[in-house]
Amino acid sequence: MVREPFNLVLDEVRDIAPGVKHFAFEREDGDELKFIPGQFVQILFGTSESPVRRSYSIASRPGIERTVDVAVSAVVDGFATDRFWAMKPGDTVKALGPFGRLVLRDEPATRYLLVATGTGVTPYRAMLPDIARRLDESSQDISLMLGVRTRADLLYGDEFIAFAEEQPRFRFTAHYSRGLPDDAQPWEKQGYVQHAFDGEGLNPETDVVYLCGNPNMIDEAMLWLTGRGFTAQRVRREKYISGS
Ligand SMILES: Cc1cc2nc3c(=O)[nH]c(=O)nc-3n(C[C@H](O)[C@H](O)[C@H](O)COP(=O)(O)OP(=O)(O)OC[C@H]3O[C@@H](n4cnc5c(N)ncnc54)[C@H](O)[C@@H]3O)c2cc1C
Structure with missing residues (x-):
């Protein structure tokens, strides 16, 4: 399946633990991102010809938040960390996804x-x-x-x-x-x-x-x-x- 990147606009950022920030993004096109809880998005930094990709699990609870929320833990001198920590509400990033198979399934587990x-x-x-x-x-x-x-x-x-x-x-x-x-x-x-x-x-x-x-x-x-x-x-x- 071919996936097209989409733009996310930062709505809100807050500290949730030492060195961990919660970012709430809205899709720029106003659509709600459809995902299965447990999946992740890739955030694309740099140029569209040679983007640097980093993956982040989606933290949003469907039905509670409409935003694409992620929690980012700071890595010293990390490429993405530095860019996340510099973000302000209104800033835009490119994203791709959702991806991933860490999802709940229907199975007879006790x-x-x-x-x-x-x-x-x-x-x-x-x-x-x-x-x-x-x-x-x-x-x-x-x-x-x-x-x-x-x-x-x-x-x-x-x-x-x-x-x-x-x-x-x-x-x-x-x-x-x-x-x-x-x-x-x-x-x-x-x-x-x-x-x-x-x-x-x-x-x-x-x-x-x-x-x-x-x-x-x-x-x-x-x-x-x-x-x-x-x-x-x-x-x-x-x-x-x-x-x-
Ligand atoms: C499927 C998936 C989902 C992920 N979801 C999340 C998420 O929800 N939240 C989140 O914070 N991260 C998540 N990650 C990790 C995230 O994608 C980045 O790897 C992380 O944010 C570091 O990126 P960076 O560019 O800041 O650091 P880099 O520039 O990649 O790394 C800088 C240096 O730090 C080292 N390093 C990198 N990461 C760590 C680390 N975690 N601990 C110690 N040293 C490290 C590197 O080896 C390198 O030497 C996920 C990764 C995957 C594969």
Whole structure:
């Protein structure tokens, strides 16, 4: 399928964690971007003859935001980072997409485990309206496990906590690699997110695991899962590798 780039106009930018910004774009042509929650867009920088491409998962929740939202984590001297950090509302960028297969499917899974580090949680934010529908219509359980350094790095944490309070079969846990706060809540855990799998009672016959974000987390998690009998069909991955 041939895809044509489209222009996105920056509507709003805000800090959501140290070194992480949330960008809300509108399509310049006024159309709503059709995408399946979990997919990503490519942002094209530089000239149209030799653009530099960077991929960003779409964070917008269909039915809640009409904008194309992304969360960008700063990389020191990063090509795209420098350009994102210089953007002001009204600025335009070229984009391509949507792309990607990290999407929820219709399948007889008993439980979905959605695992992320940092901005890798944005595809799951986009899935929240779909997840709410699934929880209403099926008996599936869905757990979201987010790994970040500290509580301050917990992007969209309030939204996930509120969602978990509304939805009894949705569980949210935050995993801090740099230590728990003194007033840690039951949903806050110490350690790397992939090291918490042991306590999850995962079943390779009935559960499906999604992994998104840091490539090291995904490789380590994959080793653990395949060692417990998970086949490739039961694990879906999106590595936030650098470059185009
Ligand atoms: C499918 C997909 C979806 C993605 N979604 C997101 C998203 O939603 N949010 C997001 O912030 N990023 C996401 N990424 C990563 C993103 O595409 C860029 O790679 C990232 O923003 C860095 O780009 P840059 O041009 O600023 O850095 P570059 O100029 O590419 O890198 C500069 C230097 O930093 C190193 N580097 C690059 N990235 C990292 C990193 N993450 N950690 C440590 N060192 C790094 C590079 O190796 C290089 O040495 C995604 C990647 C993929 C493949």
